[in-house]
Amino acid sequence: xxxxxxxxxxxxxxxxxxxxxxxxxxxxxxxxxxxxxxxxxxxxxxxxxxxxxxxxxxxxxxxxxxxxxxxxxxxxxxxxxxxxxxxxxxxxxxxxxxxxxxxxxxxxxxxxxxxxxxxxxxxxxxxxxxxxxxxxxxxxxxxxxxxxxxxxxxxxxxxxxxxxxxxxxxxxxxxxxxxxxxxxxxxxxxxxxxxxxxxxxxxxxxxxxxxxxxxxxxxxxxxxxxxxxxxxxxxxxxxxxxxxxxxxxxxxxxxxxxxxxxxxxxxxxxxxxxxxxxxxxxxxxxxxxxxxxxxxxxxxxxxxxxxxxxxxxxxxxxxxxxxxxxxxxxxxxxxxxxxxxxxxxxxxxxxxxxxxxxxxxxxxxxxxxxxxxxxxxxxxxxxxxxxxxxxxxxxxxxxxxxxxxxxxxxxxxxxxxxxxxxxxxxxxxxxxx
Numbered sequence: 001x002x003x004x005x006x007x008x009x010x011x012x013x014x015x016x017x018x019x020x021x022x023x024x025x026x027x028x029x030x031x032x033x034x035x036x037x038x039x040x041x042x043x044x045x046x047x048x049x050x051x052x053x054x055x056x057x058x059x060x061x062x063x064x065x066x067x068x069x070x071x072x073x074x075x076x077x078x079x080x081x082x083x084x085x086x087x088x089x090x091x092x093x094x095x096x097x098x099x100x101x102x103x104x105x106x107x108x109x110x111x112x113x114x115x116x117x118x119x120x121x122x123x124x125x126x127x128x129x130x131x132x133x134x135x136x137x138x139x140x141x142x143x144x145x146x147x148x149x150x151x152x153x154x155x156x157x158x159x160x161x162x163x164x165x166x167x168x169x170x171x172x173x174x175x176x177x178x179x180x181x182x183x184x185x186x187x188x189x190x191x192x193x194x195x196x197x198x199x200x201x202x203x204x205x206x207x208x209x210x211x212x213x214x215x216x217x218x219x220x221x222x223x224x225x226x227x228x229x230x231x232x233x234x235x236x237x238x239x240x241x242x243x244x245x246x247x248x249x250x251x252x253x254x255x256x257x258x259x260x261x262x263x264x265x266x267x268x269x270x271x272x273x274x275x276x277x278x279x280x281x282x283x284x285x286x287x288x289x290x291x292x293x294x295x296x297x298x299x300x301x302x303x304x305x306x307x308x309x310x311x312x313x314x315x316x317x318x319x320x321x322x323x324x325x326x327x328x329x330x331x332x333x334x335x336x337x338x339x340x341x342x343x344x345x346x347x348x349x350x351x352x353x354x355x356x357x358x359x360x361x362x363x364x365x366x367x368x369x370x371x372x373x374x375x376x377x378x379x380x381x382x383x384x385x386x387x388x389x390x391x392x393x394x395x396x397x398x399x400x401x402x403x404x405x406x407x408x409x410x411x412x413x414x415x416x417x418x419x420x421x422x423x424x425x426x427x428x429x430x431x432x433x
Contacts, residue, residue: 012069012094016130017082023123024087032090032123037329037348040102040116040136042109046144046318050418050427052109053147053407055177056139057102057116058400061393063131064096096124100388103351106180106403107383108410109140110364112430114349114384115323122330129325137323138170141315142177145292147407148316149308150182151419152296157184158306159200161287162313174313180403183312184305195400202257202285208235218248228254230285233270234261242270246277255283255304263288264301271302291316292421334368345432347371353413353428355379361413367433374433 026032045052069077069091077083083091098120109115116132118125149158160178163171175191185200186192192199203221211217218231227249233241233256246253256274258266263286274282286298287307295306311317326344327335334346347368354363354377364383365374386394398406411419418427 011063011066011131012073012091013076014063014131014134015127019127019129020077020083020087022126023090024083026122026126027087027090033121034330035332036120036122036125036327038118038125038129038325039114039328039344039349040118040132040323040325041112041114042321042323044111044322045426046141046315046320046322048421048423049144049148049318050420050424051144051147051414052140052321053143053181054103054107054109054115054136054140055105055143055180055403056135056173057105057387058397059139059173059176060116060132060135061100061387061397063135064100064128064388065393067094067096067128067131069094090123094124094127095391096120096128096388097391098124098388099386099390101384102387103383104385104398104403104406105400106398106406106410108353108407108414108427110426110428110430112345112366112432113364114351114366116387117348117384118325119348122327133323133325135173137320139173139177140321140323141318142174142312143181143407144321145316145318146178146181146183146312147411148292148421149290149295149306149312151411152292152299152421153306154299156303156305158182158295158308159184159285160186160188160309160312161201161307162309162311163188165310166313171313176400178308178312180400181407182404183308202230203232205232205235205259208232214241215244215248218245222249227252230255230257230283232257232259234258234266238266238270239273242273243277246274246279246282251278251280251282253279253282255285257285257287257307259286259288259307261288263303264298267298267301267303296421332370334370351383352380353383355381355413359413360415361410361428362415363428364430365433366430371433 100118102116160175160183171188172191175186175188176195179197185198187201191197208217231245233245267284270284283304285305286303290308291311328346329348336346337344347370349366350369351366353361355361414427
């Protein structure tokens with residue numbers, strides 16, 4: 001599964017100061033040991049979105065397994081007087097021993113979906129809030145945006161190439177989330193090493209400018225990479241660039257890339273020119289500030305693949321999924337926040353998705369487990385699965401490829417209105433039972 005943090009760094013100090021403040025106070029009055037249930041959910045979807053995609057769950061499980069306070073971290077907390085001696089001693093022995101249930105990666109979610117349920121003592125669960133939310137909010141935002149882009153591409157492959165547009169470690173996680181959501185490849189080599197994602201890449205304009213002529217640059221690349229490579233043709237004049245590219249590589253040229261300009265008309269003219277030069281099988285790859293709307297606008301154009309960077313690693317305008325981590329049960333009794341516009345629903349919950357006989361999803365049904373489940377219907381599908389039991393990850397959890405397949409099935413199940421890129425209500429309503 002892996003995580004994008006350096007392997008030599010533990011995850012313990014990824015907690016937040018206020019979590020340690022709560023822990024210290026709870027230790028002082030003895031409430032730290034009370035059995036509690038915390039829940040991760042989103043009150044609403046980002047503006048303009050009709051569904052969300054769960055991503056990052058596997059990274060959360062790895063982070064929880066690694067969540068230990070090392071001697072160096074304890075010394076830092078002591079030196080800065082963040083905690084008192086009793087809290088420091090408790091942290092030295094910290095190891096999560098509770099349970100976690102949740103939606104598997106690649107599952108769709110909607111407002112109020114119980115995406116993750118964390119059970120254990122207050123002390124051990126409260127420390128995980130920032131860690132869990134930082135991963136799920138980031139990865140789910142990326143996957144939700146990437147799924148919209150993959151749908152807009154309508155089967156044409158997309159390469160993730162946003163590593164230069166975000167934090168160096170976030171880039172690795174973003175590549176994973178984009179791949180989960182249907183991107184074909186990434187240019188991020190660390191994501192390829194860590195997660196087995198196929199990697200692809202061609203040259204940048206710097207390589208073209210390095211050489212004394214465009215032809216010299218093309219020849220150098222073809223001699224090294226073979227005729228099946230992708231040549232960047234828009235450094236100077238695209239028409240001249242395509243002519244030179246085919247002359248150097250021959251009609252067997254793998255692909256050309258256009259990285260600037262009005263790529264729709266440019267792709268049309270490029271296709272006509274390639275065909276006239278006998279390079280009828282040469283693919284056209286376009287990149288340059290693409291998002292799901294730009295990709296959808298290019299659907300009728302002769303584009304074979306897309307390269308997407310900035311928009312995917314920033315969630316295409318929604319850089320967080322807006323998930324929260326709330327206490328919903330103490331000593332088996334429901335508790336709830338009542339603040340205006342930030343209400344929560346008390347009690348441990350479970351969820352199912354209800355479908356028509358045709359397989360189309362019609363509603364997300366969420367219920368408190370203490371109150372009992374709704375009457376089952378023939379096409380119901382339970383959504384949460386066990387992830388951690390007594391502090392240990394369950395065996396045979398879904399893989400990254402399983403998540404890709406799950407998302408494909410989930411998107412097919414949505415009503416067609418739910419796949420629109422325009423503003424609208426969530427694809428299916430959430431019914432609280």
